[in-house]
Amino acid sequence: MKVKSGDIVFPGDFLAVSEEVIPSEGTYDDDGEIKSLVVGEVARDDRNKSIKVISKFSTPPILRTGSRVIGEVIDVRGQRALVRIHSIKGNRRALATYFVGGVHVSQAKKGYLSKLTEAFRIGDIVEARVTKVMGLDGIDLQTSSRDLGVIKAMCTRCRHFMEMNGKDEVKCPNCENREKRKLSANYEG
Ligand SMILES: [Zn+2]
Structure with a gap:
């Protein structure tokens, strides 16, 4: 039809x-x-x-290439970190649809990254830029710019949010655990 x-x-x-x-x-x-x-x-x-x-929603925040988004890391496996996108930066409305984007290991940071888990962990909040939209499950994200990456890191041991502790390293104020991340210059921890 x-x-x-x-x-x-x-x-x-x-x-x-x-x-x-x-x-x-x-x-x-x-x-x-x-x-x-x-x-x-x-x-x-x-x-x-x-x-x-x-x-059908007023002022719809529609995802497009170049959009900057805020989301939560829901999985890190192999070459891709999956991010549940909560909102588009600068637009306080939540998205009408559930979007999941992926950051490929080559798009996570500038320079060599041996393991994606040295950039992201489940529970982290990230800011990323959309580089491709190919349907609901084909959203590619990039975090390699200085002002993109993890803005809140979650401790893998105790699930507390962590504090910045030097370049691309965070420290847990609760259990003293130190971990690596691809941090944004706008880290909020
Ligand atoms: Zn901890």
């Missing part, structure tokens, strides 16, 4: 094939299929062959 203007769609819903229309705001191209990135109303322009989804 053809999706038409006024239809309400949800994240991941199929809208059209990419040969038919050009994806615009609130959509993404999933290997040739244009899908919705948000909950919203379809606006289809057949003359200009474009389709967009207007979010």
Whole structure:
């Protein structure tokens, strides 16, 4: 069934094939299929062959390449740290949709990083920049700039937040544990 203007769609819903229309705001191209990135109303322009989804939430914070986001590290495995994105920096509204982004080991910091666990641990709060949006589970993040990275580190031993203790090192005020991180210049600990 053809999706038409006024239809309400949800994240991941199929809208059209990419040969038919050009994806615009609130959509993404999933290997040739244009899908919705948000909950919203379809606006289809057949003359200009474009389709967009207007979010049903006022002033929607929509994730796009270049957005700076705040999130929580929910997993660190192999080459990728997974970050649950809570908000877009400068926009106090929580995101309408649940987004998880990934920081590849090569995008975590400048220079050599032998293990991703020397940059992030589960529970850390990070600030990152979006480098690619390819659907709901294809969000790539980067933290290598000076002002990006961990802004609050959680102790892996006792789950307390830690204090900055020199370059890319944090110390737990509760148990004295020291750990490595890729710290942001804006570390809040
Ligand atoms: Zn501790």
